[in-house]
Amino acid sequence: MAQTPGSEARTGLKLISPTAVYVILLLAVPLATVLIYSVLTGGRGNVSLPVTIENYSELWAKSVYGYIMVKSLMVALVVTAITVVLAYPVAYFVSFHVKPERKSLWLFLITIPFWTSYIIRVSLWFVILGYGGILDSLLGTIGLPPLNVASHSILSIIIVLAHAYAPFAVLPIFVSLEKVDRSLLEAGQDLGESRWVTFLRVTLPLSMPGVIAAALIVFIPTVGDYVTPELVGDGKEPMIANLIETQLLKLQNFPQGSAFAVASMLMVGIVSVAFVLWNRRFIGGQK
């Protein structure tokens, strides 16, 4: 086609403009607003000048904010670790021990639970773990004492989140395992390595990009989860999202809530960048 670069650029821009305008107006502008609000002085339901960093210093000063941030971070990291470690053997099995034509069926089976109502799945755990719930009553019928998992809010939050985001972790690991050159493994074994050593020295490092991608995919939604602490944790152990809700909606403190939102975005950003940098080490090693 006789298209100059200039006209190609114009056609491309014209084509993307509806979507671009939509996300600029409804995503970029609101995010920028939150950023600006976070350094303004605020009363109930309004914001005003002067510019201040008080909202941020408040985050440092009040230990309860710091506690909730650190707790959310810890819960999310633990959930991420559990999910990825549990998912790895599954991804490995599907990639190495399932016939190629059966692979997509297995992946489909693994992804279905993720697509079924999130709210129903979380609420179900509430019924399973709750006082006199399904788990304890089942233990009761076989003569065991109840576990009362629900009384350990953080533990039940971790269980539920690890279940809710499990399928997320399998796919990226599977994709990276599929890319591992099978002849490398044969070479390793021909040179006298055992299967286990070959796995540790060849397969695992080569699949690390997928592991890190999986970790990111699980970490981001977990750290910002609202429903699970509210329902399963009975609201006793709020996480970041619940705190943002309290500040912005219940207290109508826009600047403080915004500062909290920005701080948590920063936290997610820093952890994500750390993951990506870690990943770069392995991608560099592949060349």
Place this chain on the structure above:
Amino acid sequence: MKKAPILRSYTLVYLLFLYGPILLLPIFAFNDGKVVAFPLQGFTTGWFSEMFADQNLRIAAKNSLIIALSVATLSTVLGIFAARASVRYAFPGKAPLMGLIMLPLVLPEMIVAMALLVVLLSMGVPLSLFTVIIGQVLICTPFAVAILTSAFQSLDKSLEEAAMDLGETAWSTFRLIVLPLVMPGIMASFLICFTISFDEFIISNFLGSGQPILSVYIFGQFRFPAKVPSMLALGTVLVCMSIILLGFAEYMRRRGIAKAGGKDSGGFL
């Protein structure tokens, strides 16, 4: 294929863990007892009739349907524009624009919802089903773009060039050649956006200002023990529906790949 009995049984246990809670749904939806616990009491379809008789549930389901249909349509249309532009053309600012469009994938949903809510409240926009739709489109568009990008990528560019050489205009080429070939991708995008929207809670809860929407309604009802069994009946119905929808979406996706002459390489994501 080497046999790996330990890995295989581990994977089966893992699947059981994934499906466990969902398998409990029908068991207790048909259980004739007010308390959701073992031992089972006997068979009943009463919870299903209670569910169908629930007037508020019907309103919530209708609202969710309106929202999901609008969101799926809007996101897919916006996704077509973005995916087509990014696959086919080079233009300045492409990377940052695509980055912004895909941003909700890596941003906690709560942040997206709250940022939008702060702006809407500050501008005095009343919250309604419409504001829920606006917010959910932001969340669904990245999924639409991802699915449609792979659909557009598997397209053979020479087909378009042939049509243009034979005198078709850019638009008629798109309509006659491109659109039919990416149609399965469009259907898959529509179905997946529909499923995500129908299930979505955070935006429905915060941008809907207490309007009855299915996910919000379910969340509320689980706090009343007496309502739980009929919610489990509802859950059973919803799970069956989404499995049917997803099976259909997967079928469309595979047909699309087969049509474009590609090889199947895995799941949705």
